[in-house]
Amino acid sequence: MTSITDAGTVTSAPHRMSFYRRHKDVVDGYLFLAPFLAVYIVFLVYPFLKGVWISLHNWNLMAVAFNPDAKEFVGIKNYVRFLWGRDMTWDLTAAWMPRLIVLLTGCAAAYMAMKGQITRRMAFVIGIGVTVVWVLLGFHPGEGGRWYDRRFWPAVSNTFVFVILTVPGVTAIGLALAIALNRETRMMTVYRTVFFLSHVLSVSVVTLIWAFLFNSQRGLLAEVTERLGAEPIVWLTNPDLAMVSIVIATVWWSMGIAMVLFLAGLQGIPSERYEAARLDGAGGWALFRHITLPGLTRTTTLVVVLQTIAHFQVFGQSHLMTQGGPNDATQTVVRHIYQAGFRDSELGEAAAMSMFLFVIMMIFALLQLRISRVED
Amino acid sequence: MRNRRQYWTLVGGLGIAAFLWSIPTLWMLSLSLQPNEILARTTTYTGFGLIPYPFTIENYVNLLSLGNTPRWFFNSLVVATGMTAVTLVLSTTAGYALARIPFRGRGLVFVLILGGLMVPEQVIFIPLYTMFADWDLHNTYTAMIIPRLAVPLGVFLMMQFFRSIPEEVEEAAVLDGAGRWAIFTRIMLPLSIPAITTLAIITFLYAWNDYLWPLVSAQRQEMYTITVGLGSIQSNFAQTEGLGRLMASGVMASLPVIALFIIFQRFVIRGIAMGPTK
Numbered sequence: 295m296t297s298i299t300d301a302g303t304v305t306s307a308p309h310r311m312s313f314y315r316r317h318k319d320v321v322d323g324y325l326f327l328a329p330f331l332a333v334y335i336v337f338l339v340y341p342f343l344k345g346v347w348i349s350l351h352n353w354n355l356m357a358v359a360f361n362p363d364a365k366e367f368v369g370i371k372n373y374v375r376f377l378w379g380r381d382m383t384w385d386l387t388a389a390w391m392p393r394l395i396v397l398l399t400g401c402a403a404a405y406m407a408m409k410g411q412i413t414r415r416m417a418f419v420i421g422i423g424v425t426v427v428w429v430l431l432g433f434h435p436g437e438g439g440r441w442y443d444r445r446f447w448p449a450v451s452n453t454f455v456f457v458i459l460t461v462p463g464v465t466a467i468g469l470a471l472a473i474a475l476n477r478e479t480r481m482m483t484v485y486r487t488v489f490f491l492s493h494v495l496s497v498s499v500v501t502l503i504w505a506f507l508f509n510s511q512r513g514l515l516a517e518v519t520e521r522l523g524a525e526p527i528v529w530l531t532n533p534d535l536a537m538v539s540i541v542i543a544t545v546w547w548s549m550g551i552a553m554v555l556f557l558a559g560l561q562g563i564p565s566e567r568y569e570a571a572r573l574d575g576a577g578g579w580a581l582f583r584h585i586t587l588p589g590l591t592r593t594t595t596l597v598v599v600l601q602t603i604a605h606f607q608v609f610g611q612s613h614l615m616t617q618g619g620p621n622d623a624t625q626t627v628v629r630h631i632y633q634a635g636f637r638d639s640e641l642g643e644a645a646a647m648s649m650f651l652f653v654i655m656m657i658f659a660l661l662q663l664r665i666s667r668v669e670d
Numbered sequence: 671m672r673n674r675r676q677y678w679t680l681v682g683g684l685g686i687a688a689f690l691w692s693i694p695t696l697w698m699l700s701l702s703l704q705p706n707e708i709l710a711r712t713t714t715y716t717g718f719g720l721i722p723y724p725f726t727i728e729n730y731v732n733l734l735s736l737g738n739t740p741r742w743f744f745n746s747l748v749v750a751t752g753m754t755a756v757t758l759v760l761s762t763t764a765g766y767a768l769a770r771i772p773f774r775g776r777g778l779v780f781v782l783i784l785g786g787l788m789v790p791e792q793v794i795f796i797p798l799y800t801m802f803a804d805w806d807l808h809n810t811y812t813a814m815i816i817p818r819l820a821v822p823l824g825v826f827l828m829m830q831f832f833r834s835i836p837e838e839v840e841e842a843a844v845l846d847g848a849g850r851w852a853i854f855t856r857i858m859l860p861l862s863i864p865a866i867t868t869l870a871i872i873t874f875l876y877a878w879n880d881y882l883w884p885l886v887s888a889q890r891q892e893m894y895t896i897t898v899g900l901g902s903i904q905s906n907f908a909q910t911e912g913l914g915r916l917m918a919s920g921v922m923a924s925l926p927v928i929a930l931f932i933i934f935q936r937f938v939i940r941g942i943a944m945g946p947t948k
Binding site for chain 2: 323326331334358359481482485487489490492497502504505512514517546551554555557603610614631636641648660663
């Protein structure tokens with residue numbers, strides 16, 4: 295790894311060296327690491343374990359604050375409470391749409407494995423995952439039954455819808471702009487700054503602006519539609535459009551990061567490839583199709599995974615623009631956890647739902663690590 | 671000739687797109703410069719509201735003399751600066767150890783820290799809340815700063831950078847009899863100023879814009895950060911009468927991050943481009 299130690303200690307014989315000199319690397323290593331490691335263990339590892347612990351208890355925020363013994367060990371009851379319901383049944387057609395999407399994902403993986411684009415092991419893992427999810431999605435409350443927590447699964451479903459709408463939007467616009475702006479001229483640099491600028495705003499500034507842009511009485515969009523001769527559209531209080539509204543605001547907010555990643559990706563494509571293709575008579579579209587796109591496969595995957603991780607944790611937009619409404623149409627997983635914990639004071643349940651979020655985040659994070667490793 | 675025309679068409683088209691893209695931001699700025707009496711009726715008075723006419727700076731004057739916004743701005747400054755300073759110390763030391771000190775157990779520590787990337791704030795804010803409640807630390811700067819310091823992103827950023835510095839640089843210093851601390855502070859740190867700047871800017875932006883944890887931890891209004899405070903006044907419907915002032919708060923919340931971004935653009939963009947990819 296390095297020869298510093300050898301160079302530093304070679305002058306004296308091992309038995310005459312002090313403890314420090316003999317174990318210089320270990321001592322130095324842990325001394326340098328100690329400050330971060332201490333913070334990391336106390337404020338990340340420990341809270342995580344404590345989260346597991348809380349999730350196994352009936353833990354009321356107020357009650358435990360006044361009396362630390364007011365918690366009661368309940369095992370996995372909290373998990374059952376948000377995942378499950380009364381009088382559950384299973385059938386083939388329940389939740390057919392998400393299940394169809396899951397099945398199609400499986401087919402895509404199988405196809406890619408056949409074409410040799412992913413390894414067989416990967417395809418096998420995906421196959422198992424797809425089957426398990428497909429089977430689980432078939433469960434639902436039968437006649438006279440109901441979910442114990444009626445709001446949890448709709449919140450999960452809303453979050454997925456939000457991700458499925460936002461990520462392609464961010465990726466497509468980011469890619470298009472990166473390709474258009476991939477020239478080193480002064481104007482292009484200015485444009486890059488302008489397009490990226492919205493990304494540095496905080497979530498409450500973004501929601502402040504967009505809540506009033508979308509405002510159906512006084513907003514800018516209402517004014518524009520009115521001058522075009524149409525009725526002002528009710529955005530935020532319409533159950534069908536509320537989600538679309540926060541998706542639009544989010545795409546505007548987070549496109550910049552995708553654009554920058556794509557610009558970096560484009561810079562990684564050797565210009566000789568373009569020149570060679572041009573000599574072969576390839577035009578603009580052919581160049582894009584056969585050189586730019588294949589050259590960006592890894593970047594695209596990375597953008598999609600990173601965006602999915604970021605947007606699955608959506609909270610502020612829903613909390614501030616629509617308060618999860620109307621009628622829970624924009625309620626998301628993190629907002630549901632937040633409310634379970636700090637409105638209903640049920641920390642046990644909130645912690646259990648955090649673990650659900652963790653499992654999903656972990657799957658995406660592993661995917662991200664895998665992609666990064668492929669490159670190295 | 672054809673290429674030149676194509677280029678200017680592209681510049682023109684992108685110019686229109688860039689203008690449309692910045693309308694929301696410009697609109698906020700413009701509304702903050704208009705009188706509240708007009709905004710109570712319409713937000714599109716002159717040129718869809720994008721031209722601040724009639725013009726007033728009354729909203730900013732009110733903002734500075736009334737209400738909590740200056741205090742929140744100050745809180746954000748303290749929290750973001752504190753978090754940035756400590757993050758730099760923790761990330762450079764830990765990053766250096768992982769990159770350049772060959773010690774037993776390094777691989778294990780690395781994996782342990784890597785695992786932290788899978789645990790976002792949204793997963794642990796409930797237990798963190800109970801911890802700081804037990805210590806009676808909520809509504810303090812300490813509580814708002816500390817949990818963020820455990821995020822390992824900066825460690826990896828610095829580790830990567832230190833690895834890219836040629837080993838000969840250090841070896842020469844060792845031959846001159848320099849100890850590890852001296853090598854770290856006098857050679858490695860000065861060489862990493864670009865990477866440190868990148869990390870500092872990104873951490874500051876992140877801290878300034880953080881929403882969930884400060885929202886949970888600061889329950890007293892005077893301890894809100896500006897991001898949380900702005901969120902709290904916009905959901906309060908009565909405040910919409912003072913729309914101009916609300917927008918002025920939004921502008922104030924954005925000024926430091928926009929200024930920082932424009933000045934240090936290069937660093938921000940490099941940080942994003944190298945951060946998650948490797």
